[in-house]
Amino acid sequence: MKNNFNILTISTLSILLMSGCSKGPETPALPKSVEAIPVKVISLCQAEVTGSVQSSGQFTTDDETMLSFKTGGIVDRIYVKEGDRIRKGQLLATLDLTEISSQVNQTRIAYEKAARDYDRFENLRKDSVATLEQLQNAKTGLELAKQQLDAAKFNLQYSKIRATHDGVILRKLASEGQMTGQGMPVLQTSSKGRTDWILRVAVSDKEWADIKLNDKAIVQIEALNICDMQAFVSAKAEDADQMTGSFSIDLKLNNARQLNIASGMFGKAEIRLSQKNLVWQIPYDALLDGNADQGFVFVTNDHINALKVPVTIEAIDGKNILISKGLEEYKSLIVSGSAYLTDKSVIKVINNYSINK
Numbered sequence: 001m002k003n004n005f006n007i008l009t010i011s012t013l014s015i016l017l018m019s020g021c022s023k024g025p026e027t028p029a030l031p032k033s034v035e036a037i038p039v040k041v042i043s044l045c046q047a048e049v050t051g052s053v054q055s056s057g058q059f060t061t062d063d064e065t066m067l068s069f070k071t072g073g074i075v076d077r078i079y080v081k082e083g084d085r086i087r088k089g090q091l092l093a094t095l096d097l098t099e100i101s102s103q104v105n106q107t108r109i110a111y112e113k114a115a116r117d118y119d120r121f122e123n124l125r126k127d128s129v130a131t132l133e134q135l136q137n138a139k140t141g142l143e144l145a146k147q148q149l150d151a152a153k154f155n156l157q158y159s160k161i162r163a164t165h166d167g168v169i170l171r172k173l174a175s176e177g178q179m180t181g182q183g184m185p186v187l188q189t190s191s192k193g194r195t196d197w198i199l200r201v202a203v204s205d206k207e208w209a210d211i212k213l214n215d216k217a218i219v220q221i222e223a224l225n226i227c228d229m230q231a232f233v234s235a236k237a238e239d240a241d242q243m244t245g246s247f248s249i250d251l252k253l254n255n256a257r258q259l260n261i262a263s264g265m266f267g268k269a270e271i272r273l274s275q276k277n278l279v280w281q282i283p284y285d286a287l288l289d290g291n292a293d294q295g296f297v298f299v300t301n302d303h304i305n306a307l308k309v310p311v312t313i314e315a316i317d318g319k320n321i322l323i324s325k326g327l328e329e330y331k332s333l334i335v336s337g338s339a340y341l342t343d344k345s346v347i348k349v350i351n352n353y354s355i356n357k
Contacts, residue, residue: 036348039337041300044327046278051315051322053211053271055249057201058264062234062250064170066185069095070158075178075186082172086163086189093161093174093186100152100159107149114138114145167191170263190263197253199231199267202246208236210273217251220268221261230254233271279314279322286335287313287321297323298338299330300347306334308343 073095080092121138124130171188174180199219203211211233219229234252241248251269253259288296293313298306311326327333334341341347 036346037306037337037340038350039298039306039334039341039347040351041303041332041334041349042282044280044299044330044333046280048276049279049281049317049322050276051210051273051317053203053207053273054269055201055203055207055271056266056268057199057248059261059267060198060200060263061190061195062198062252063165063167063195064188064190064263065164067092067161067164067187067189068183068185069093069161069180070182071095071100071155072179072181072184073099073159075174075176075180078172078174078176078186080169080172080187082169084169086167086169088163088165090163091160092163092169095159095180097156097159100156104149104152104156107145107152111142111145111149114142118142161186163189165189165191195257197256197259197261198234199251199253199269201249201251201269201271202241202244203249205240205247208247208249210275211236211249211271212274215271215274217269217271219251219253221259221265222268223265224260226259229256231269277314277324279324280327280333281317281320282323282333283320283335286333286338287311288338297327298334298341299327299332300334301329301331303332303349304346306338306341306343306345306347308341 076094076096078093080086086092118135118138118141121130121135125132125135167189168191169187170190172186173188174184174186180186213233213236215233217231217233219231220227221229231251231253233249235250237248240246249271251271282297286297288298288308290313295311295313296308297311298308300306307330309326309330311323314322314324316322334347337347
């Protein structure tokens with residue numbers, strides 16, 4: 001009996017010990033507090049600024065002329081080549097005059113016949129042989145013949161190309177022996193040194209709308225080592241280029257007639273806009289995911305939560321980016337620490353940030 005008791009006692013103690021070692025029900029873990037991300041901010045306020053437009057283009061003048069023949073035909077002679085200096089009235093090119101001279105002779109013969117007919121009917125009218133109507137018809141025929149002769153002489157006159165002003169030959173667009181049509185360009189001329197040079201640049205539709213006539217510009221001509229030539233907006237195209245969709249702006253250079261500029265030479269320009277816009281100036285570091293004129297920034301109104309909002313980029317001005325839309329409803333912009341943020345992140349403002357840093 002004693003042994004049986006001991007065995008039972010030992011078994012009971014073992015069960016109790018095992019029960020005491022087993023784990024009880026788990027206590028739920030307390031949620032960890034969200035750690036605030038340290039950031040730096042600046043106050044948001046709009047400023048009135050004048051922007052600028054950067055572009056490039058080629059030089060030209062406002063009197064470049066495409067010269068052509070009044071009538072079509074075979075080019076007989078071209079007396080100049082590209083780069084030649086020319087004088088006003090100088091003969092530059094002629095057509096083969098065989099056909100047009102024949103037309104002049106035909107109309108002259110017709111005119112002479114009409115004149116004889118009129119004289120005859122006038123004499124017959126004096127003798128009361130011809131009627132008044134016959135005389136009037138003869139006079140009408142004479143006037144028509146004279147008009148046709150004048151037209152033929154005019155065409156003969158403009159079967160020769162003469163210089164319309166002193167200048168230079170820019171381009172030769174036809175060759176001797178070539179067939180040319182009525183009004184087709186044969187020579188391009190310019191009065192180099194007698195009119196102001198123009199830099200014709202291409203801009204977008206938005207830039208075209210911002211640019212005003214007489215806005216100032218600074219022109220660079222790398223080929224001549226000139227970087228500060230003064231200019232102004234003299235003309236704006238009223239329609240877009242069909243190939244590129246861009247608009248052209250003419251910048252007339254001040255006091256540059258005697259510069260050694262060639263038509264077609266390349267130049268760069270910074271157009272300084274006279275129109276003032278209200279924008280926000282923000283540092284580069286604050287902009288995220290920039291694409292063309294769109295991007296994102298982090299802002300805050302309560303200095304507790306960060307909000308990711310889209311913005312519209314107006315321009316880049318030196319060290320800052322100009323924002324035109326998207327920040328109207330916010331007080332502060334996060335400019336440091338944004339790489340660790342997501343929308344509605346908890347933040348801690350550690351100190352203010354100067355936009356001039």
